[in-house]
Amino acid sequence: MNNLEERGHLLTEQINPNSQNLDQLSSLELVELFNQEDSQTIAAIAAARTQLAQTIDITAEALRQGGRLFYVGAGTSGRLGVLDAAECPPTFCTPPELVQGIIAGGAGALVRSSEDLEDRAEDGAAAIAQRQVTQLDVVVGITAGGTTPFVQGALQAAQSRGATTIFMACVPIEQVTTSADIDIRLLVGPEILAGSTRLKAGTVTKMALNIISTGVMVKLGKVYGNRMVDVAVTNTKLRDRALRILNDLTDLSREAAGYLLERSGRSVKLALLMHWTGLEKQEAETLLTEHQGNIRQAAENYQK
Missing domain, CATH: 1.10.8.1080 (Helicase, Ruva Protein; domain 3)
Structure with missing residues (x-):
């Protein structure tokens, strides 16, 4: 994977021509623009459907064999991974260690910005070592711009341990390459607010994670028809x-x-x-x- 100092050429950092006058729009015009731009998330998921399906199949088999699923990210990407992991136990009655979210900065980064910690590739590698990742496990690296060192370090460490690795980014492959086993590109174009990947990139990432975790649990027999038959009856x-x-x-x-x-x-x-x-x-x-x-x-x- 490329680790780039200059990132202005990345799709996620570019200027959206449709929102050049963002600060002059009425509230209704703002909502209409968001609605128009967010439609790109549906197309992005459709374009990545083969890779998403491969991820479901390979992850379900890994978990069947005793492996675990890890989401790794920083900032918004990390928070979305932690959120998806946290929702698996109540929805599918899975043990909390089966699906885990790893975020740069740890639990504190969930409620307080710690974006500076994303630049430490060694921390990503350390997180993988701390969890004793093995060849049975699946590690999904989530990075909208594709270059986050924390995520790259985690994926490289996971590869060295024989784990299956999956790269999820919102930039095209010619901008950032990867050696991961599965390469998921969710191309939603430049953000309405330039560089703010908590917007379309965050939305499409949440959609992709919903699909992956739900698809895996369906394959593991935790659903009957479309019923949540493994729901944890806790309230x-x-x-x-x-x-x-x-x-x-x-x-x-x-x-x-x-x-x-x-x-x-x-x-x-x-x-x-x-x-x-x-x-x-x-x-x-x-x-x-x-x-x-x-x-x-x-x-x-x-x-x-």
């Missing part, structure tokens, strides 16, 4: 969602669904399998484990 809202899933996928009343949910240890997936097979909790757990947590396969292959 009233999520219990209500769990009951609605059980109501929709069975002929049970809400009261009966609540009783079944409690018998299952508040696991929607186990509750469904218990209802469909007639098994008790421990037997259903064994059956589910035999099918690597895939409830559809477990139910279809169950022999009474």
Whole structure:
């Protein structure tokens, strides 16, 4: 990867001709301009669909084999990675170590700007070493402009440890090259506010991470149809969602669904399998484990 001192030529740093008079626009004109520019994020995702699909497949297989998924970034890119990682446990009931976000500056950088720390490639490498990354793991380096030393250092360290590496940037390959295993380019053009990559670049990155993490969890059997059957039932809202899933996928009343949910240890997936097979909790757990947590396969292959 190129580490460039002069970055003015990068797509993310260029001037957007559509917003030259930004400071003279009315509020309505501002909103309309944002709406117009943000449409480019959809096209950017479509253009990167093959690489995103490859990332889903390779990551799902890695996690199946006992690996972990790491997002590495600085500033906005790092915060988005941490956010996506943090949302996996409540959404898919995954252990917190399965998907992890690494941000330059650590937890403090989530609420306070620490952009100066992105220039330390050695810190990125140290973060990879600290987490004892191995050949089983997948490391996604997120850098809108493509040149962030913290991210480059992390990816190089991950490669040296045999991990699968993925590069996600908002600049074309001719501006910044990479030796990562998968190269995702999300080209949304210059920002409305020149260089402010928390805008379109941040939006398209959030979209890409949503696709990757959700796609991986679907492949791992944490979804049935389009239902969140591995949801962590940790509050009233999520219990209500769990009951609605059980109501929709069975002929049970809400009261009966609540009783079944409690018998299952508040696991929607186990509750469904218990209802469909007639098994008790421990037997259903064994059956589910035999099918690597895939409830559809477990139910279809169950022999009474």
